[in-house]
Each structure stands twice: as structure tokens, then as C-alpha cells.
Amino acid sequence: MAADTTKTVQTPASSTGFxxxxxxxxxxxxxxxxxxxxxxxxxxxxxxxxxxxxKGRLKMAQKVGEEAVEVAIAAVAQDKAALVDESADLLFHLMVLWADAGLDPADVMATLARREGRSGIEEKKNRKG
Ligand SMILES: N=c1c2ncn([C@@H]3O[C@H](COP(=O)(O)OP(=O)(O)OP(=O)(O)O)[C@@H](O)[C@H]3O)c2ncn1[C@@H]1O[C@H](COP(=O)(O)O)[C@@H](O)[C@H]1O
Structure with a gap:
């Protein structure tokens, strides 16, 4: 979805978690x-x-790919409002894909939690092959 770059961000990120x-x-x-x-x-x-x-898994996967590219474009263009919009689109389409795949967001969170504190540099060094 093309971002409406005329929009301003209404709800800035909060350090309180709300x-x-x-x-x-x-x-x-x-x-x-x-x-x-x-x-x-x-x-x-x-x-x-x-x-x-x-429309099926292929279409959902395609939408995730499209939205990811739009996130990347907004980031490179340094367009923060578009980056927010496109990130929301990406998260939404990813969650539709998860639902279709019978995947619970908690599964993803558990994986992130398991990785917590383990440096990506160290993890890469220890990979086999
Ligand atoms: N968060 C969203 C959300 N974000 C984006 N979109 C839609 O995602 C679509 C993506 O637009 P694109 O232009 O990329 O795609 P398209 O041209 O419509 O589709 P293609 O031609 O690519 O197939 C648009 O129709 C957006 O409105 C969303 N649609 C729904 N939601 C949430 O999902 C809930 C349920 O939505 P419905 O199922 O429509 O009731 C809503 O209440 C919202 O909370």
C-alpha cells in the first residue's frame, strides 16, 4: 500500500509502554x-x-514481501511517517500469515526471549558449515 506521506504521526512511541x-x-x-x-x-x-x-498462502506471502520492500524503501528515503505506516502494514500482513499458518505470536516471542542476551556475532561464529 502506498504510504500517505502527508500524514503526521499522531501517536509517538512512549517510554511508558502505553x-x-x-x-x-x-x-x-x-x-x-x-x-x-x-x-x-x-x-x-x-x-x-x-x-x-x-486468496491463499502464496498471496499472503507475496503481501508480506511487498510490505517489507515498502518498509525498506521508506527507511532509505528517511521518511519516518512512511516508515511507521509501512511497518504497520508489514506487521498486519505478517500476522495474517501467522494466523493462516496456525502460528501463535507467543511462539515468535518465545523464540525472541530464548535469543535474549545471546549476541548475533557469537551465534554466527558457532554456526556449523
Ligand atoms: N490493520 C489492518 C490493516 N492494515 C492494512 N490493511 C489493508 O491492507 C490492504 C493493503 O493494501 P494494498 O494496496 O497493499 O493491497 P490491495 O491493493 O488492497 O491488495 P492487492 O491488490 O495487493 O491484493 C488495504 O486494503 C488496507 O486497508 C488493513 N486491513 C485491516 N486491518 C485490521 O484488520 C481488522 C479486520 O479487517 P477486515 O477483515 O477488513 O474487517 C481491521 O479492523 C483492522 O484492525
Whole structure:
């Protein structure tokens, strides 16, 4: 999706862990996961998620790839507002893909937690092959 670069960022990141609406960022993600799951089998004419799920894994993977490229373009262009928009698109499409694959965001978080404190430099050195 092309970013609306005329928009300003309304809700700057907060060091308190709460967004401007007083919700934790995790609550926003959890609600989105619940909504995405609820769209399985919904009417594709009224739900974008249902439409995307109906198009199949290939289309979902393609959208993730497209949005990732748009994130990279916004980053290189040093366009912070576009970077926020495109990152939201990427996260959203990634979460649709996870839902389709039966993957729980907690699985990804658990992997990140396991990696915590282990330097990527060290990990790479210890790789076989
Ligand atoms: N967060 C989002 C979200 N972010 C982006 N999008 C949609 O993602 C689409 C991506 O646009 P693109 O131009 O890249 O793609 P496209 O041209 O529509 O599709 P293709 O031609 O590429 O197939 C747009 O239609 C956006 O509106 C989203 N659609 C839905 N959500 C969330 O999902 C919930 C459920 O949505 P529905 O299933 O539509 O009810 C919503 O309430 C929101 O919380």
C-alpha cells in the first residue's frame, strides 16, 4: 500500500509502554490477533482479512514481501511517517500469515526471549558449515 506521506504521526512511541489511548502496545497486538482469527470464514466482500485468507498462502506471502520492500524503501528515503505506516502494514500482513499458518505470536516471542542476551556475532561464529 502506498504510504500517505502527508500524514503526521499522531501517536509517538512512549517510554511508558502505553500508547496515546492508554492501552499497552501488546493489548493492541492481541486484539488484532483476535480480530484476524475471527475473520476466518467471514464474508470476503466485507472483510479484507477474509479476502486475503481466501486468496491463499502464496498471496499472503507475496503481501508480506511487498510490505517489507515498502518498509525498506521508506527507511532509505528517511521518511519516518512512511516508515511507521509501512511497518504497520508489514506487521498486519505478517500476522495474517501467522494466523493462516496456525502460528501463535507467543511462539515468535518465545523464540525472541530464548535469543535474549545471546549476541548475533557469537551465534554466527558457532554456526556449523
Ligand atoms: N490493520 C489492518 C490493516 N492494515 C492494512 N490493511 C489493508 O491492507 C490492504 C493493503 O493494501 P494494498 O494496496 O497493499 O493491497 P490491495 O491493493 O488492497 O491488495 P492487492 O491488490 O495487493 O491484493 C488495504 O486494503 C488496507 O486497508 C488493513 N486491513 C485491516 N486491518 C485490521 O484488520 C481488522 C479486520 O479487517 P477486515 O477483515 O477488513 O474487517 C481491521 O479492523 C483492522 O484492525
Amino acid at each position: 500508547n496515546a489511548a492508554g492501552q499497552t502496545d501488546w493489548e493492541v497486538l492481541e486484539r488484532l490477533v483476535t480480530t484476524i482469527r475471527s475473520r476466518k470464514g467471514a464474508d470476503p466482500s466485507s472483510s479484507y482479512v477474509a479476502k486475503l485468507l481466501g
